[in-house]
Amino acid sequence: MTDNANTKTGAVLTKEAPPAADNDNSRGLGGRFADIVPRARRVAGNWPAPARPVIFGLNVVLGPLVALSDAFHDWWVRQGRAARWAVYGLLILFALVLPSDMIGNVMSPHTEWQTLLFFPIGGYILLAIGLNVVVGQAGLLDLGYVAFFAVGAYAMAIFGKYHGWNFWEILIVGVVISALSGIVLGAPTLRLRGDYLAIVTLGFGEIIRIAAQNWDYVNGPNGISGIPHPPNLSDWEIPEGQPWEFLGLAGMKPFTYGALDGRPYYYLMLAAIIASIIFCKRLENSRVGRSWAAIREDEDAAELMGVPTFRFKLGAFAIGAAIGGAAGVVYASQATSIIPNNFPFILSATILAAVVLGGSGNLPGVMVGAFLVAWLPEYFRGLAEYRILIFGLALVVMMALRPEGILPSRRRQAELAEGTGGMGALGAEVAGPGTQAATEGAK
Amino acid sequence: MLLEVKDIHVHYGNIAALKGVTVEVGEGEIVTLIGANGAGKTTTLKTISGLRPLTSGSIRFEGRDISRMPGHKRLLAGIGQAPEGRGIFPGMTVLENLYMGAYARKGNLDKDLEEVFELFPRLAERKDQPGGTMSGGEQQMLAIGRALMARPKVLLLDEPSMGLAPMLIQQIFKIIEEINRRGTTVLVVEQNAQQALQLAHRAYVLETGRVVKSAPARDLLDDPEVRAAYLGTGAGAAPKGAAQG
Numbered sequence: 001m002t003d004n005a006n007t008k009t010g011a012v013l014t015k016e017a018p019p020a021a022d023n024d025n026s027r028g029l030g031g032r033f034a035d036i037v038p039r040a041r042r043v044a045g046n047w048p049a050p051a052r053p054v055i056f057g058l059n060v061v062l063g064p065l066v067a068l069s070d071a072f073h074d075w076w077v078r079q080g081r082a083a084r085w086a087v088y089g090l091l092i093l094f095a096l097v098l099p100s101d102m103i104g105n106v107m108s109p110h111t112e113w114q115t116l117l118f119f120p121i122g123g124y125i126l127l128a129i130g131l132n133v134v135v136g137q138a139g140l141l142d143l144g145y146v147a148f149f150a151v152g153a154y155a156m157a158i159f160g161k162y163h164g165w166n167f168w169e170i171l172i173v174g175v176v177i178s179a180l181s182g183i184v185l186g187a188p189t190l191r192l193r194g195d196y197l198a199i200v201t202l203g204f205g206e207i208i209r210i211a212a213q214n215w216d217y218v219n220g221p222n223g224i225s226g227i228p229h230p231p232n233l234s235d236w237e238i239p240e241g242q243p244w245e246f247l248g249l250a251g252m253k254p255f256t257y258g259a260l261d262g263r264p265y266y267y268l269m270l271a272a273i274i275a276s277i278i279f280c281k282r283l284e285n286s287r288v289g290r291s292w293a294a295i296r297e298d299e300d301a302a303e304l305m306g307v308p309t310f311r312f313k314l315g316a317f318a319i320g321a322a323i324g325g326a327a328g329v330v331y332a333s334q335a336t337s338i339i340p341n342n343f344p345f346i347l348s349a350t351i352l353a354a355v356v357l358g359g360s361g362n363l364p365g366v367m368v369g370a371f372l373v374a375w376l377p378e379y380f381r382g383l384a385e386y387r388i389l390i391f392g393l394a395l396v397v398m399m400a401l402r403p404e405g406i407l408p409s410r411r412r413q414a415e416l417a418e419g420t421g422g423m424g425a426l427g428a429e430v431a432g433p434g435t436q437a438a439t440e441g442a443k
Numbered sequence: 444m445l446l447e448v449k450d451i452h453v454h455y456g457n458i459a460a461l462k463g464v465t466v467e468v469g470e471g472e473i474v475t476l477i478g479a480n481g482a483g484k485t486t487t488l489k490t491i492s493g494l495r496p497l498t499s500g501s502i503r504f505e506g507r508d509i510s511r512m513p514g515h516k517r518l519l520a521g522i523g524q525a526p527e528g529r530g531i532f533p534g535m536t537v538l539e540n541l542y543m544g545a546y547a548r549k550g551n552l553d554k555d556l557e558e559v560f561e562l563f564p565r566l567a568e569r570k571d572q573p574g575g576t577m578s579g580g581e582q583q584m585l586a587i588g589r590a591l592m593a594r595p596k597v598l599l600l601d602e603p604s605m606g607l608a609p610m611l612i613q614q615i616f617k618i619i620e621e622i623n624r625r626g627t628t629v630l631v632v633e634q635n636a637q638q639a640l641q642l643a644h645r646a647y648v649l650e651t652g653r654v655v656k657s658a659p660a661r662d663l664l665d666d667p668e669v670r671a672a673y674l675g676t677g678a679g680a681a682p683k684g685a686a687q688g
Contacts, residue, residue: 294532294543300494301530306518306547306593411534414573 130323139296144205152328178325223339359405523595533575544592
C-alpha cells in the first residue's frame with residue numbers, strides 16, 4: 001500500500017482510529033469549527049509539497065461551509081416529521097418569491113433574472129434530478145442525457161405545432177415517449193458497464209441531435225419555430241399592495257403563459273421540479289431504491305442477491321429519461337422555437353458536472369450543483385470569455401478538495417472510501433480488496 | 444448429485460477461459476476447486492451462479508437444467524454465492540448488507556439474522572457500521588453471512604482466504620465447516636490449496652481451463668504432483684492469495 005493510499009483510507013480502515021472519526025455525529029458546530037484548521041492541515045499533507053499552501057488555504061476558506069452543511073445534516077437527521085415539513089414549506093415559499101426583482105438585482109446583474117430562473121437554472125435543476133436517478137442512484141454513467149431532453153422538446157414541437165395538441169396532453173405524451181426512448185436506448189446497451197456504457201450513451205446523444213439535423217420533417221438545422229405556449233390556466237393576477245409590491249410580484253399573472261413574462265414558466269418548471277423530487281424521494285426509499293443502491297455498489301453482488309439487475313437498470317434509464325423529457329416539453333413550450341443545436345453534447349456534460357459537483361446520489365446536493373452550474377456563468381457574464389475559464393477552474397478545485405461533491409450522501413462517502421462500485425469511481429473498476437491486504441495483515 | 448456441471452466451455456470474447464470443466468457436488472459435501480491464477484476457478488463459480496454465460500455444456504441443479512437461467516433466479520433455485528473480492532455493498536451498513544442477502548425472500552428474517560450473528564459475533568458488534576469501512580476479514584464474514592441469509596442449498600465461496608492473515612483464515616475455514624455441518628452444501632474455490640484440501644471432502648484441480656485431477660481431498664494432500672505444484676513449502680505456509688485479482 002502506498003503512503004498516499006494509506007493516509008486516505010487508513011483513517012477509516014485501521015482499527016486504531018475510531019471508524020467514524022470524520023463523521024462523528026456527536027460533535028457540535030463548535031467542535032467542527034475547531035477542527036477546520038487541523039483538518040485542512042491533514043488534507044494538505046496528502047498533497048505534494050508545492051501544492052500544500054494552496055490546498056491548506058482553500059480548505060480553511062471552504063471549511064466553515066462544509067462544517068455548516070455537515071452540522072445541518074446532523075440536525076436534519078434528528079428532526080421529526082413536523083420540523084421537516086416546516087423546512088419544506090419554507091423552501092417552497094422561498095422558491096415562490098424567488099422571481100422577485102429584489103433578489104434578481106443581487107443574483108443576476110447582467111441578465112434578466114426571471115428568464116434565467118426558468119432556464120438554465122430551473123431547467124438544469126430538473127435535468128439534474130432526472131440524471132441523478134441514472135447516475136446517482138443506479139450508478140450508470142450516462143453521457144448522452146441531453147438526448148431525452150431533446151426528445152421531450154421535439155415531442156412538444158411536433159405535436160404542438162403540427163398536430164395542434166395542447167401543452168398538457170403533450171406533457172403526458174412527451175414523458176411517455178421519452179421513457180420509451182430510454183428503454184429503446186437501454187435495452188441493447190445496458191449489458192455494458194462503466195466506461196463502455198458511457199461511450200454508447202454519448203453516441204446516443206449525438207445520434208438524436210444529428211438525426212434531427214437531417215430530418216426534413218422537423219426542418220433539419222433550422223428547427224421548428226412557432227411552438228404554441230401552454231393554454232392559460234387562469235387570468236388571476238397577484239393583487240396590488242403589500243407584501244406583493246415589496247416583493248416586486250404585484251400584478252403578475254402566474255398562470256397566464258405569454259411570450260413576455262418568464263415567471264409563469266418558472267412556476268411551471270417549479271411544479272415539475274417539486275413533483276420529480278417527491279417521485280424520486282419515494283423511489284429512493286423503496287425496494288426499487290435499495291435495488292439501485294445495490295447495483296451501484298456492486299452489480300455482480302446485486303445479481304447474486306437475486307436483484308434482477310437488468311430490469312432495474314432499464315427502469316432507472318426510463319425514469320431518468322421521463323424526467324429529462326418533461327424538462328424538454330416545458331422548455332420548448334417557453335422557447336417557442338428549437339433547433340438541434342439547442343441540444344449539444346456539452347449540455348449532457350454540464351448536467352453531469354452538476355450532479356457530480358453537487359453530490360451524486362443526494363437530491364439537495366444535486367440541486368445545489370445544478371444551480372451553481374447554471375447560475376455562476378451567468379453571474380460572471382461581465383467577465384466575458386474568462387467566465388468559462390473561471391468556471392472550469394472552480395470545477396477542478398472543487399473536485400480536488402471535495403471529490404464526493406458539495407453535499408454528498410453519507411452512503412456515497414463510504415462508497416468512495418472503498419474505491420469500488422458504480423459511480424463511486426466514475427465507472428472505473430478500482431481494486432478494493434488488494435488495497436486492504438496490508439491493513440488486515442497488521443491485525 | 445445436487446449440482447452437476449458437465450463439460451462447460453466459457454469464453455471471454457475469443458479467449459476460452461473454460462475448455463470443458465466437469466464438476467459434481469453431492470448433497471452435504473464440501474467440494475473445493477484448487478488451481479493457480481487464471482486456471483478458471485472463479486469463472487467456473489461465476490458460470491454456476493449465472494454471472495457468466497456458457498458457450499456449451501450444461502449445468503444441472505437438483506436435476507433441473509439451469510444453464511440458461513438468469514443469475515438472479517438461480518438464487519431462488521438455491522444457489523448462494525459469496526463473490527470474489529468479497530463483493531459486499533460498501534455504502535450499506537452490515538445490517539443492510541445482510542438484509543440485501545434476503546432480498547429475494549419473504550417472511551420473518553429474525554431467525555436467520557440470529558444464526559448469522561451466532562456464526563459471526565463480530566458482525567453483531569458492527570451492525571450499524573458501513574460495510575466498506577470494515578477490515579478484510581470482517582468483510583469476508585459479512586459476505587458469507589449475507590449469502591447465508593438467502594438460505595441457499597449450496598453455498599459457493601470464491602477465495603474466502605484472499606488477503607487475510609493466517610489466523611483469520613483458520614477462523615473462516617472453521618466457520619465454513621460449521622456451516623456445512625448445519626446442512627449447507629459448500630463449493631469453495633481456493634488458491635490456498637493447503638487449507639482447502641484439509642477442509643474439503645473432495646477436490647478438483649484446475650489447470651488452464653480444464654480439470655486435470657479429481658479425487659478425495661485427503662488423497663490430493665499426499666499426491667506428489669499436487670504437493671509440488673500447489674502446496675509448495677508445505678503446511679503452515681503463508682497465504683499467497685493477496686496478489687490475486
